[in-house]
Amino acid sequence: MKTRFNFSKKHRFYLVIILLIFMALCVISLFFPLPESLNYDEGYHYESGVEILRGTAAKRGDDDIYHRNIMPASALHPLVDQTIQNIFPISKYLNLENKFFGRFATIIISVILAIYVFIWSKQLYGVLAGFLALILYILDPNIIGHSRIITQDLFGAASIFIAVYYFWSLLKFGGKKNLFLSIFTFGVAQICRLTAVYLVPIYIILGLGFYHRTIIQAIQTQNIPVIQRVIKRSIFYILALILSTILIINIGYSFERSGTQLQNYQFLSHSFKQLQTYPVLKSLSIPIPAAYLQALDFGKYKQETGFGSGMPYLLGQLGFIVDPVQGFKIKGFSQYFLIAFLYKVPIATQIFIWLGFISLFLWRKQLNFWQNEAFLIIPTVLYFILMSFNTAQIGIRYILMIFPFLFVFASRIVTGWPAYKRAYRILIIVLTFYLLISNLSYFPHYISYFNELVIDRKMSYQVLVDSNLDWGQNKNYLQDYLQKHPNALFIRYDGDNKLNLVIENQKVAPSQVSLDNPINLLVIEANQLIGITTDSNHFYWLRSSRQPIDHLAYSYLIFKISSQDAANIFGKN
Known part of the structure; x- marks a missing residue:
């Protein structure tokens, strides 16, 4: 049996409409009401793509330690950026940041991933499940947020999911086409995101699980021909996988300094x-x-x-400790991604996932777990555990690769839709609308999304910060606010712990500030308030004694301050 993607014209029409809605959410949220500024990492990833196109990635890594994480997939960003500017010359006059249109490369890859989410769910659980999985994907604020920026996270999620899909197709259906696509997509995943290397243990676990009955039976009956056939096929696949992956990686990096001792x-x-x-x-x-x-x-x-x-x-x-020998040392939280998932994933989606597990338990006797669900659950669990032991805990984006697997898994809850009771069907419909409302309530600030467990949205910083909330993506909103509020002061410390003050979009030295025009509003980045990018003591006085009165695009917090506070900040007390 071969993998089939065919479906009716009506379903194809629905698919196109849903994908167009997704693209509209991605594109419109980038431009309105103000263009979303490039975050702290996007320039780096864009330049990484340029180095890939030049064939000088290793040289750049030698010169700059921060460019030692260059992945060939990043080349898509400058390629798409330049293509758009060449096809649509008017784009150069839209007063947007340089590199802005490189984001459309990520949108394209995200649309491809959405299609595969639909296809796999449809093959496993039927067309209705396919559309539910697709809706969970296109309405997830984390997916939308990371589908519109120049980073590796969405590329990694897409390549890992598609690679596992074709590995499942190979084991399930066989065929030369699936063999080629399984090998090819595994190699491509390795040049999209470093975490794709964990596909090796995932494939081993899934392969052994898929054939465990055959292997055990062959050993028990001493069926030597079957054992030999399994070993030969495995060796062939492993060798083909290794050689093809080496070739793909070499092509991706233009063979630069390959063979170095x-x-x-x-x-x-x-x-x-x-x-x-x-x-x-x-x-x-x-x-x-x-x-x-x-x-x-x-x-x-x-x-x-x-x-x-x-x-x-x-x-x-x-997250830090003071080691007696090593001194200050960053230390992560084992529960970080569990809490991040709890607060950052829409509540409706979480309920769908739990319903999926309930369904799995209730129908466990009818399941072929190692032939189907294992390919969704094993990658999810393994990546979740591995990332939880990672010291670099700066955002839910580090587990973005598990989202497509969970969406497909959750879609199993509509497998027997015609036979379901009316109350259950109403519940699923209500949850879907709840997901839509929760999504739109954060438009266009999807990076900063938190679900309704955070009742007061300006207090989100008490749960998580960094790329969960404040990634430098809202600088245009800050400039607009300061221009309209002359009584507002923006304050931050730079990398050298030097105090920077901005009033009406003009940088000023503390000694040059006049208190004749009273400053009664203080604007500060969430990251700076907490102290993850600067000395946490700088704003201890503020976060320990006051709460923000408002937020600006969620990532900037607005505090009301007294004239005495202003005098203390300016050193005029």
Whole structure:
């Protein structure tokens, strides 16, 4: 049996309409009411894509440690950006930030992922389930938020999900087409996001689970031909996977410094440095580009130390310890992503997922778990656990890859729709509308979305910050607000712990501020208030004694201050 994508014209029409709604949400939320500014990371990822196109990723990594995480998929951003500007010259006169249209590359990939979410759910549970999974995808604020920015997170989610889908198709249906696509998509995933390397243990677990009955029966009956056939097929697949992946990675990096000996690398992580101590490995020529190995090393280094990330923060606590030997050390929270999921994923979606697990339990005797549901649950659980032990805990985006699997899994709840009781069907419809309302209530600020467990939205910073809330994406809203409110002061500390003040969009030194025109509103970034990007003591006086009276695009907090507070800030007391 072969994988089939065909469905009726009516269903194809519905699919197109839903995808157009999704694209509209992505694009409109980028432009209205104000253009969303590039966040702190987008410029880096765009420049990484440029280096890939030049074939100089490893050289850039040598010169700048922050560019040791360059992935070939990032090349899509400058390619799409330049294509749009060439096809639509008017785009150059829209007064948008440079690189802005590179975001459309992510939107394109997200649409492709949405299609695969529909296809897999439809194959498993029927066409109605396919549309439910698709709706969960297109209305998820986290998906929309990360579908419109220049980063690797959505690329990673798409490539991992599609790779697992084709691995399932290969095991389930066989065929040369699925064999090729399984091998190809695994390789492509490796040049989209470093976390795709965890597909190796996932494939092993899923493969053994899928064939466990056949393997056990063959061993018990001593059926040597079957055992030999399984071993031969496995060896062929593994070798083809390894060789194809090496080739895809080399092509992605233009073969730059492929074959470099291990001893010639300047590794950062303890784990990779340890590899260089073994004589048998030191002189080994690695048949992959230097930039890819640098990226793996850098990823491990970040995991070990949290380097390059803001300090983890959860429920009012900063993640660090003071070690007697090593001194200050970043330390993550084991429950970080559990809490992030609880607060950042729409409540309706969470209910759908729980209903899916209830359905799984009730129908457990009729299931072929290792042939179907395991391919959704195993990647979800494994990635969730692995990310929970990661030191770099700066946003729910780090577990974005589990979302498509959960959407497909949750869609199983409508498998027997015609036979369901009226009350149950009404519940599903009501939850779907609740999801829509919750989504639109945050339009267009999807990055900063929190569900209704946060009753007072200006207090979201007490739960999570960083790229969950404040990623520098709302600078245009800040400028507009300061222009309209001359009595407002924007305050922040830069990387050198130097105090910066902005009044009416003009930077001023504290000594130059006149108190003749009273300043009674203080605007501050959520990240700065908490202290994940600066000394947490700077604004302790503010967060410990006052609460914001309002928010600006959720990521900026507005406090009412007295003339004495202003004098203290300006050093005029």
